Amino acid sequence: MTAQTFNLPDLGEGLTESEVLNWKIKVGEHVSLNQIIAEVETAKAVVELPSPFAGIVQKLHADEGQVVPVGAALVTFDNDKAPEDAGGDTPAPTGERTPTLVGYGAPAASGKRPARRGRSAAPAAAEQSATPEPVVHHEVARSTPPVRKFARDHGIEISSVVGTGPHGLVLRRDVEALLRQPAAAAAPAQSSVPAASGGQDRRIKISAMRRATAKAMVQSAFTAPHATEFLTVDVTKSLELIDKLRQRREFRDTKVNFTSLSALLVSRLLLKFPALNSRWDEVNDEIIQFGAVNLGMAVASDRGLLVPVVKEAQNKALEPLAAELNQLVALGRSGDLTPAQLSGGTFSITNVGVFGVDAGTPILPPGQTGILALGQVKPRPWEYQGELALRSTCTLALSFDHRVVDGKEASEFLAGIGAVLEDPGMMNFFI
Structure with missing residues (x-):
């Protein structure tokens, strides 16, 4: 009898544990290669785990609801063939597997990368894959x-x-x-929250994602010395520009709005202020200035706060940038973002204005030096061309890591964004 143990793989960047939601198998059951054996929840996603081995389940090493660290044993299999497979089943893969960002990785001796398996792949195709990957759901x-x-x-x-x-x-x-x-x-x-009765207290289990978000926010707030600057600007001309763009053929199928225009300005202006697109490296006593602007966009979802990332946003024109932002926001709200889409951000934007809020003090995502909050766009009495007028205004709030960025740099960056939002014709001057 040959026993092989499947250990919890590394399911994403920086994820150290997962919670077993439910088992799809039981002790004594025969499992085939790539068969889904469990659903687990990480800090970023709900993941279906396929089996990297074929055999009979000897032991389940965790109970449903138990949090398991990466590398810990999940399932032990007896690799002897089940009676129904005696005619020549696919042999179970051997060799130590190397954890990767998503998936288990190819056997160490092969040197080959595993082929990705789509979520809707047919069972027959799945059986041919010797190196399955987890399927991510939210x-x-x-x-x-x-x-x-x-x-x-x-x-x-x-x-x-x-x-x-x-x-x-x-x-x-x-x-x-x-x-x-x-x-x-x-x-x-109707509402997913049961109605409270008689003033009774409710106890809500903290999800893996909520727990990870809380840990990250506490770490950021008490590690990086935050400073926040505010600027209220007249954005009437930006709104007029957006209205004109929406009439153009190029934008008929793409929702361009104040957020996407701000994202374009931020991604371009960060090239002139690289300190805000950097990271404080405590271990190596260095400041790492990122070569690309990977722009995070905060999204409120039913599972909590998500920050999907537009990679290399500095190279994208307004239409493709707006299209990608719209897609990521939609995926975030529907719960279909992958761990790769939630990783690697270098600067972030959060739009609190959609909730009717004028301003706030955003907390830096861990590993980032700057985050910009956009307040609601609303009419205010404003001085315009020497007279009092009703103008569309917005309050911007920039939080930054004061270890990396001085007040002068942060002020010039925020003023540059405000100047272009007030007059888009100034874009060539500032960017």
């Missing part, structure tokens, strides 16, 4: 794919179901119970 409510399908088939929004499984896992019986309620068919997509 779900509003944690549940298994069969339960989600069952809910969809009956017109139930899965986020409206209160889960009774381990740590809030939505089970089939939970959906069935909701279907038996008289109001379920008439209003299946």
Whole structure:
């Protein structure tokens, strides 16, 4: 009898642990190569783990709801062939696997990179892959794919179901119970938060993503000395420019707005102020100035704050930049971002104005030196051409790491953004 143990792989940049949501297998069951064996939740995504081995399950090393560190044992398999495979099944892969950003990596001796397997790949194609990769999902409510399908088939929004499984896992019986309620068919997509009754306290389990976000924010707030500067500007001309752009053929299929225009200005202006596109390297006693502007865009999702990244934003014109931002925001809200799309940011923008907020003090994402908050665009009495007029205004808030950036650099950067937003004709002067 030959036993092989599958250890939790590295599922993404900087991720050190995952929570086992549910097992798809049980002890004594025969598992084939690439068969989904478990759903786990990282700080960034819900991931379906395919098996890198074929064999019979000897032991499950973690319970549902348990947090497992990367490299710890998950499942032990007996690699002897099951009776139904005696006719010549695909042999289980051997050789030590090297953790990679996403996926398990090729066996060490092969030197080959694994081929990516799409989420919708047919089972037959999956069986041919010797080096499976995890399939990433972001779900509003944690549940298994069969339960989600069952809910969809009956017109139930899965986020409206209160889960009774381990740590809030939505089970089939939970959906069935909701279907038996008289109001379920008439209003299946109502609030996912059960109504409070009698002033009772509620205890909500902290998700892996929320826990990681909190840890990162605390680390950033108490490690980097934050400073924030504010500037309120007249953006009437920028809004007029956006209206004109929307009439052009190039932008008929792309939503261009104040956020995408600001992203263009920021990504270009950072080339003139590289200190704001840098990182303080405590270990090596260095300041690393990034060669590219990987622009993060904060997105509020049902799973918490996400910051997808536009890679090399400094090389993108307004139309492709706006299109990519729109796509990333949509993926963030629907829960379909991959770990790669959430990694590698060098500077970030957060738009608090969409919530009707004038300004705020944004906290730096770990490893970044600057973040710009855009307040709401609203009419204010404003001095214009020597007279008082009603103009569209916006308050900008720039937080920066004062170890890397001096007040002069930060002020000039913020003033440059404000000057171009006030008069887009100044773009060539500042950028």
